Amino acid sequence: xxxxxxxxxxxxxxxxxxxxxxxxxxxxxxxxxxxxxxxxxxxxxxxxxxxxxxxxxxxxxxxxxxxxxxxxxxxxxxxxxxxxxxxxxxxxxxxxxxxxxxxxxxxxxxxxxxxxxxxx
Amino acid sequence: xxxxxxxxxxxxxxxxxxxxxxxxxxxxxxxxxxxxxxxxxxxxxxxxxxxxxxxxxxxxxxxxxxxxxxxxxxxxxxxxxxxxxxxxxxxxxxxxxxxxxxxxxxxxxx
Numbered sequence: 001x002x003x004x005x006x007x008x009x010x011x012x013x014x015x016x017x018x019x020x021x022x023x024x025x026x027x028x029x030x031x032x033x034x035x036x037x038x039x040x041x042x043x044x045x046x047x048x049x050x051x052x053x054x055x056x057x058x059x060x061x062x063x064x065x066x067x068x069x070x071x072x073x074x075x076x077x078x079x080x081x082x083x084x085x086x087x088x089x090x091x092x093x094x095x096x097x098x099x100x101x102x103x104x105x106x107x108x109x110x111x112x113x114x115x116x117x118x119x120x
Numbered sequence: 121x122x123x124x125x126x127x128x129x130x131x132x133x134x135x136x137x138x139x140x141x142x143x144x145x146x147x148x149x150x151x152x153x154x155x156x157x158x159x160x161x162x163x164x165x166x167x168x169x170x171x172x173x174x175x176x177x178x179x180x181x182x183x184x185x186x187x188x189x190x191x192x193x194x195x196x197x198x199x200x201x202x203x204x205x206x207x208x209x210x211x212x213x214x215x216x217x218x219x220x221x222x223x224x225x226x227x228x229x230x
Binding site: 047058061102106107112 | 122124130151152153155157163164165166167170171176206208210212217218219220221222223224
């Protein structure tokens with residue numbers, strides 16, 4: 001059974017960089033898209049972006065200038081960096097495995113999420 | 121403001137049938153398949169329905185999905201207390217070149 005687990009600081013200061021890592025167990029990174037998704041308090045889910053296991057990142061247009069997602073296949077991990085954060089970036093951040101082409105794209109495994117608060 | 125539109129809440133009594141709607145546009149639901157996720161707070165969201173009407177292994181057949189034009193629906197029959205959760209619809213958006221979500225619907229079993 002594939003499992004994903006997010007890790008990283010729960011508190012980040014405004015203007016700094018948010019960094020999270022997702023560790024994948026029970027399967028390899030090969031053949032899938034590795035995503036980060038967030039949910040601000042009281043709001044819906046928002047896709048941040050993905051990195052295909054062999055490269056080719058794809059980021060949400062609204063966050064593209066501040067986001068970097070990378071994959072480390074040797075550690076079975078992938079990571080998120082979101083720069084110049086503000087209070088609007090406070091959210092529960094999820095990592096998820098994506099599969100299928102655009103027409104069929106879905107997230108078949110998710111982490112349980114980690115709350116990141118942006119505050120001084 | 122979410123790209124896909126869902127009612128914020130829904131409710132039903134045990135044994136009842138409940139439906140949750142999801143409305144989009146030609147660039148997302150109108151062009152691509154719809155997925156539904158079940159989310160109990162504090163846990164990992166779970167893929168409930170994919171490709172409009174397909175259930176992953178282990179999902180009871182009480183859950184069903186459908187799509188027509190730029191709208192989709194999730195139906196839950198024989199409602200149970202354990203079905204109390206948030207439900208999110210999602211689809212790829214060709215204009216944004218990425219997946220988009222609805223705002224989520226909180227289902228209460230009365």
